[in-house]
Amino acid sequence: MTVVRNEVITLPTGLGDAPSSVDLAAAEEFLRMFHDAHPEAGPLGQRLTQVRTEIADTGTYRHTPQELAYGARVALRDSGWCTSGVPWRRLKVRDLRGLRNAAAVAAECVQHLRLSTNNGQIQPLVTVFAPDGPNSPGPCVWNEQLVRYAGYRDANGKVLGDPRYAEFTDAVSRMGWKAPTQRGRFDHLPLVVETAHEGPKLFTVPRDVIQEVPLEHPELPWFVELGLRWHAVPVISNMRLVIGGITYPAAPFNSWFVGAEIGTRSLADEGAYAVAREVAERLGLDVRSERTLWRDRATIELNRAVLHSFDAAQVTITDHHAEALHRLAWLRSRQRAGGNRPAFRVDAVTAQRARLGTPARFTVTGSEERAAERTEAHGSRLAALLHKRLGA
Template sequence: MTALATLPALDCVDLDAAEEFLRMFHDAHPEAGPVGQRLTQVRTEIADTGTYRHTPQELAYGARVALRDSGWCTSGVPWRRLKVRDLRGLRNAAAVAAECVQHLRLSTNSGQIQPLVTVFAPDTPSTPGPCIWNEQLVRYAGYRDATGRVMGDPRYADFTEAVTKMGWRPPTQRGRFDHLPLVVETAHEGPQLFTVPRDVIQEVPLEHPELSWFVELGLRWHAVPVISNMRLVIGGVTYPAAPFNSWFVGAEIGTRSLADEGAYAVAREVATRLGLDTRTERTLWRDRATVELNRAVLHSFDAAQVTITDHHAEALHRLAWLRSRQRAGGNRPAFRIDSTTAQRAREGAPARFAGAVNTEPHGGRLAALLRKRLS
């Protein structure tokens, strides 16, 4: 069972934000008909319920514009053709987790990465929507020992400790690339843990095009970055769970995740293997090692036929995006994150719904839902 304290009422939808978005949508889609009739309908709906429901076309348009304008849409992604999965009817944690797994499966697409957005139930004045704690659907555990040293990804050491206290059991043989569980929180269930099936997560073992010893480092990375803790806001309506993906920029893996001292910090090991002088930063050993890490990432993803782009192509894309993007007011569709959500993704706290206390394990609900989908 779940004990639930009284939750604070959420605000009604801002009518101005709704009207601004609807005019924007109808300007882009004149085939949708006169905007006046739709505005009247939405005003009545907000007056009666405090919110309104987007049509499937409005939702798809808003999600695509939000991804385009956010800057997360990497180079080459045809944003107008992004697939939007409309799953607004789902509010239970197990169902949300099962569809996150399906999102990961569809987006991976055997390496030919398919950009997707999956939208779950919105916040309403009477019923808040679910949220996903994880920063991305696939993240690696960080195990802190008694001395404070971390095996795995130090960025998620606190999150690892938090989910372990919640009941997650790490593998018997702990490694540097163990997958963290998915944490889905709802107002009526509290935080729930779900293991993402191993066969859904495609990973790329990293090798170097010239350095034969590089494979001895035992490095790998997952194929698709599905950002899962940002809320999607369209026309005043907030969707707190709306995971989305494009594909990786190589430097996100090579520089930020593998070379960085705050992450896997393997630049020094690579530099040592290269015979570089690491006694002083003035030799630029770190820069040279990071270049080789990025070369290995791009080479390995290309060899595995997994979609990826490099930071030079991405820089040109970002410059074009900065020149062309709309800078109008804050009511445009957007993916947003706040400090509490970011903290939750790294530290495993605080819960969104402090009054919800889970007192019943979820058991095999996710596995059962996945079996049902595949049957």
């Protein structure tokens, strides 16, 4: 899965910094698009009048469930993240716009992971939480994906685990996360969910919800000795969903892995697990010069192992050749007109937060912390039940 859009925006830094009003032109463009696709939804003029009045009165408006589902599906289809074979028109959209508390958001992120895993038959999903409003910014998830592996840096700068998340690991450790006593290469990082009234909160993802695939090679018996594995579902969790001028800062979504995302980018790459050299040495290749192409040959075997292992475990995956054909078809048919089409977007600050664990999206004052404590103490029964189910 590859980011194809990376625009820089200004994010809210406090409770008063949410957008003052929804862009009416963006709302109207989306509603026309929706009604063109769904004439059974009723008169467009009537809906436009309703939304104009709502924006004039409140500064925002609320999508109908049908509008939300359509917008999320189009955003995933047009984003380039939708891997080949995903039936975007039937993509399931979980409408959880009523959830703003961190514990409830974290619990439903866990539920998203459980539902999408589906015993290996990966189910594409989008879960949409509360949007940004004029006076009530929505929650956000710091993590790049719901499942990421910790990186532990020692005094010499050497990293055990995933070096891409070494700084994030340090950040959550300072926030109170306790690493396992026996640190390993594939320790699961906690979720960080931030809300305007609570600040950032840590939540453990239950181990039994995370399906992982141990990697083996179809022809190399020694490959299992490398002890490699990877999680089954790529749930992107830090991209904002924008539909008709409304921003949903927490809208986790998934399709399924492209094998090269694991084999090439996560395992072979020198900036990640960097196991290509070890594989090459095991293969007896000459690693003294890049001109021998040892790295290419090792990476091919890593990708073969990933595809073979996922297939053997009956976990949905696609290969980069099938994905390349899909991308070419997508580029040919991609809708390019109009800057207000539904989209999943990531900005520089959000991407930094996912890797470094900083900066926080909101600044919570002492009075806001006390208000948050009262809110949590007297929160809804649903949030309490979800919090209990998560075990946080």
